[in-house]
Amino acid sequence: MPMLASVAAESMARKVFSQCSVEESMACGIGVCMTCVLPVIGEDGITRMLRSCVDGPIFRGDRVRWSEIGTVPEGTWGSEALRS
Amino acid sequence: MTRKIVSSGNVSGNYGNARCDLRATLGSLEIPSAILTASGCAAAGRELDNYFDITQIGGIVTKSIMLAPRSGRATPRMAETPSGMLNSIGLQGPGVESFIENDLVWLRQRGARTIVSIAGGTAEEFGKVAAKLRIAGGFDAIEVNISCPNVEDRGQVFACRPDSAAQVVQTVRRNSDSKIPIFAKLSPDVTDIVDIARSVSQAGATGVSVINTLLGMVINTTTMRPALAGVTGGVSGPAIRPVAVRCVWQIRSALPDLPIIGMGGIRSGHDALEFILAGANAISVGTSIFNDPSAPMRIQTELQQELASRGFTSLAQAVSYAHREADIASMEEAPSSAAEDSETEWDFISE
Ligand SMILES: Cc1cc2nc3c(=O)[nH]c(=O)nc-3n(C[C@H](O)[C@H](O)[C@H](O)COP(=O)(O)O)c2cc1C
Ligand code: FES
Numbered sequence: 001m002p003m004l005a006s007v008a009a010e011s012m013a014r015k016v017f018s019q020c021s022v023e024e025s026m027a028c029g030i031g032v033c034m035t036c037v038l039p040v041i042g043e044d045g046i047t048r049m050l051r052s053c054v055d056g057p058i059f060r061g062d063r064v065r066w067s068e069i070g071t072v073p074e075g076t077w078g079s080e081a082l083r084s
Numbered sequence: 085m086t087r088k089i090v091s092s093g094n095v096s097g098n099y100g101n102a103r104c105d106l107r108a109t110l111g112s113l114e115i116p117s118a119i120l121t122a123s124g125c126a127a128a129g130r131e132l133d134n135y136f137d138i139t140q141i142g143g144i145v146t147k148s149i150m151l152a153p154r155s156g157r158a159t160p161r162m163a164e165t166p167s168g169m170l171n172s173i174g175l176q177g178p179g180v181e182s183f184i185e186n187d188l189v190w191l192r193q194r195g196a197r198t199i200v201s202i203a204g205g206t207a208e209e210f211g212k213v214a215a216k217l218r219i220a221g222g223f224d225a226i227e228v229n230i231s232c233p234n235v236e237d238r239g240q241v242f243a244c245r246p247d248s249a250a251q252v253v254q255t256v257r258r259n260s261d262s263k264i265p266i267f268a269k270l271s272p273d274v275t276d277i278v279d280i281a282r283s284v285s286q287a288g289a290t291g292v293s294v295i296n297t298l299l300g301m302v303i304n305t306t307t308m309r310p311a312l313a314g315v316t317g318g319v320s321g322p323a324i325r326p327v328a329v330r331c332v333w334q335i336r337s338a339l340p341d342l343p344i345i346g347m348g349g350i351r352s353g354h355d356a357l358e359f360i361l362a363g364a365n366a367i368s369v370g371t372s373i374f375n376d377p378s379a380p381m382r383i384q385t386e387l388q389q390e391l392a393s394r395g396f397t398s399l400a401q402a403v404s405y406a407h408r409e410a411d412i413a414s415m416e417e418a419p420s421s422a423a424e425d426s427e428t429e430w431d432f433i434s435e
Contacts, residue, residue, distance in 0.1 A: 027162050027169060028374040030135075032127040034147075034173045035162040049155050049176060054131070070313060071158050078153035078176070 001069065008061030018061030024052040031055075039065040039073050047076045104391040105398035106384065108142065108366040110343035111290035113225050113265040115197055115366065117142040118399050119356070119384040122347050122370030123201035123227060123269070124148060124173065126380075128187035132373070133194065136381035143197030145293075145368060146187065148229040150202075151209050151216075153179040158313035163302040168321025168349070169371060170300050172314035175203055175232060180213045184220040192222045201227040201269070207242075207255045214259035226264060227345075228256050228289070231271035231296035233318045243271040243296070246283035257288035265290035267345060270331070272324075273299050277331050278338045291343030293368065294331045298324055321371040325349030329362050336363025336404055351379065353386025360387075360399060361406035 004020040011018035024036040031054035040050045041063045049072065050056065065073055072079050108118035119141045126132050129144040138144055156176025163170040177183065180202075191198045200223045204210035210228065217223065230252050231243035242248040253268050260266060268284035270277060272295040281292050297318025302311040310316075328348025335344060346364030350356050351372040359367045372379040387399070396402045 025160060025162055027171070028125075028377070030377055031131045032125060032377075033162075033171070033374060034124075034156060034176045035159075035171060037156065037159060037161070037176070069159070072155050076155045078155040078179070080152075 001066070004061075004064075005066035008064065008066060012062050019058050020061045020064065021057045022052045022059060022064065023057065026053050029053045038069050039071070039076055041065065047073055049076060049078075104388045104396060105400075106142075106388060106391075108399065110225075110267075110345065110365050111265050112263065113290065113343075115142040115224075117384055118360070118366035119380055119387065120145050120199065120345065120366055120368045121373065121380055122368035123229060124171075125370035125373050128183070129191055129194070129196055129198075130187075132377055132380075133196075135377035138196045139194065141380045141384055142366060143199055143224060144191060145199040145227055146183075146191075146201055147177060148175055148201040148203035148227075148232065149177050149180050149183045149213065150175060150204060151180055151213050153177070153182070160311060160313055161317075163304075163311040163317070165300070165302060165319060165321075166323060168319055168323035169374075170302055170312060170317040170319055171297070172312045172317035174314060180216045184216065188220060188222055198223040199225040199227050199267070201229050202256070203229040203232055204252075207248075207252045210252050211255040211259040214256045218259060218261050218264075221261075224265075225267060225290070226256065226260060227267045227269055227293055228253055229269045229296070230284075231269050233271070233273070233297055233299045233316065241271060241273075243269070243280060244274055246279050249280050250283045250287035253284045253287040253289045265343075267291050267293045267343075269293040269296055271296050272327050272331055272348075278334050281335045281339060281342065285339065285342055291345065291365075292335060293345040293347065294335065295324070295328045295348045298327065320349070322349040322351060322355075325355060325358075329358055332359055332362040332364050333406075336407065340404075350383065351376075353383050353388070353390045356383055356387045357390045357402070360391075360402045361404070363404040363407065365403055 026036040027033045036052045037049040039047050041047050106117040108115050120143050123145045124147045128146045129138045157174030161172050202213045242252045268289040297320045300319035301316050304311040332346045344364045345366045346359035347368035356367045369380045
């Protein structure tokens with residue numbers, strides 16, 4: 001993951017399009033369990049916890065919130081419910 | 085329950101095309117097969133429909149849905165444990181409105197029987213979710229998840245106290261169509277699960293679903309920190325099966341007529357049979373789906389064979405059969421069932 005994050009950062013700095021195949025720890029691998037999620041920014045600018053197994057594993061490098069993997073970033077869709 | 089066993093266990097090699105009626109009646113809920121999926125292990129059925137025809141099992145119990153969209157907890161959300169796993173998903177989901185528009189509509193069009201699992205932070209939230217579902221319609225029953233361990237505040241685990249459990253069930257009952265059966269999902273992490281079962285039954289639950297996961301924890305010895313971001317999580321899989329069978333047995337002993345959906349570590353028809361004999365009217369398959377997405381269908385076929393090989397022509401005949409007085413036939417059976425036990429080794433999830 002740190003390598004993918006660096007590749008994505010480097011590409012963004014050089015204004016080059018990048019795609020990354022992520023590898024989160026998975027229980028089912030078919031989209032039913034929700035263990036493999038990571039924060040990804042959608043077309044609409046909203047961050048969602050997406051499943052790497054079926055929504056990915058390939059995401060645009062500039063859409064994954066690399067440094068915040070392992071957290072639910074502020075403003076993520078549905079995170080208010082968790083914090084309230 | 086007074087039925088004499090027709091043959092002892094010796095015919096177990098002779099399964100062939102064994103036929104056995106798997107219909108289950110849980111109060112007013114009648115399903116053609118007693119095999120269901122466990123909430124949170126089958127999403128809303130769509131993914132599993134790629135692996136087997138979801139209309140061919142008893143029904144889909146959907147992931148617990150709350151009033152508003154919910155991101156769930158941070159990752160890591162999973163840790164492997166001996167013969168099982170720990171999860172701390174934190175009820176990630178789109179909220180009840182999106183669930184109704186997308187998932188419920190799809191399940192209905194697909195023709196799958198659907199038990200909608202609901203959750204909430206307060207009894208009032210449970211009531212609001214139930215009210216929205218009542219307007220939408222198009223499902224067969226509600227499972228009330230009062231036992232999710234993955235909430236920040238353990239005080240939110242309504243299933244830990246008879247009064248709070250009853251309050252939630254009563255609220256859901258009041259906000260639901262009176263014809264809709266309601267099952268309360270119970271936690272094994274209590275002093276006396278029978279107390280809770282009795283309480284929710286009196287509060288209007290049609291039956292109970294037992295068990296939810298046990299609260300557990302794993303320490304990562306490399307980071308020397310808790311393995312899960314959420315610190316604690318729920319233990320599931322074969323490791324918890326004896327606890328689950330015990331819970332079913334205790335509730336059945338105390339409440340002979342209460343419909344029970346049994347679950348916890350079921351990964352074969354043989355495991356499912358244990359629950360039925362202990363008193364479950366139906367069973368749910370959860371964690372097993374993760375290493376075999378077609379597990380519910382396979383277990384359904386296996387259970388039919390397990391029942392037929394013991395001389396049962398219907399699943400209903402086998403419900404609570406282990407509660408009868410010991411007889412000669414059952415003593416003769418003991419060696420062969422012990423041998424069957426040792427033949428299955430569970431190959432757990434690989435990363
Ligand atoms: C990843 C995961 C997510 C779960 N999510 C829910 C849930 O949303 N609602 C619920 O009532 N139970 C949930 N459960 C509990 C299961 O429905 C079931 O009660 C428990 O896992 C025991 O059965 P099993 O050993 O066959 O998995 C979840 C279990 C797992 C492993
Ligand atoms: S691994 Fe289960 S949803 Fe991705």
